[in-house]
Amino acid sequence: MPELPEVETTRRGLAPHVEGRRITGVALRRPDLRWPIPPEVARELPGQRVLGVRRRAKYLLLDTAPGSALLHLGMSGMLRVLPAKTPVAAHDHVDLALDSGRVLRFTDPRRFGCLLWQPAGETHELLAHLGPEPLSDAFDGDYLFALSRGRKAPVKTFLMDQAVVVGVGNIYAAESLFRAGIAPGRAAGSVSRERYRRLAAAVKAILAHAITRGGTTLRDFLSPDGAPGYFEQELFVYGREGEACKVCGRTIRDGRMGNRATAWCPGCQR
């Protein structure tokens, strides 16, 4: 599943080819993805100039004067800018034709992605209750400390709650907690301010690093020939259950937390 770094990498890759371009046509090859594609997409976008390509959590927004196309890549979605004549393949569900002679093509075999509409000046329901961006100044240790008081949920579940902070997926939560030395099952309300400062710094550093590497997910570090990519070498706990901790040598443990697989080192994390 594309994680925040991959979505941000996608945004950075698309923006130079899409921003400032006029949308000349919209081709919808099916009426729905995860949800029905609202009629505004085909009605409002043609003729509009793309004012910006933004990311909020794992959503991408193509801003135009009447509103924004709101995209989510779901489990398997992909956005590419291609020459307009590129043959359409299975799962190429949406094309936005651009005045550059290219198309922005949305491909999604499993159709867990979405294409929705956010009128100008409004906030879509899906974005209305999200926590701050992890790389923004609003997200720091003091924020986590204040929000977590009285919470009995595991700190990993707390960190992965999109209302607390967006875009910290399982892999990044596991690795950030390791770097901060916090056991994932500890009650969120029992973690000190100082440790939350370390945790927030770890989240920022790990996500920023992943963005500079072009995003990292399981899909990426299992290359087609089955050889692991280099990011896998940088993982300390995620996917290393039963192996020796690179720092202390204890066996990496695993369990489930908030219904997600969780790996941690009982020596390094308390």
Ligand SMILES: [Zn+2]
């Ligand atoms: Zn260890």
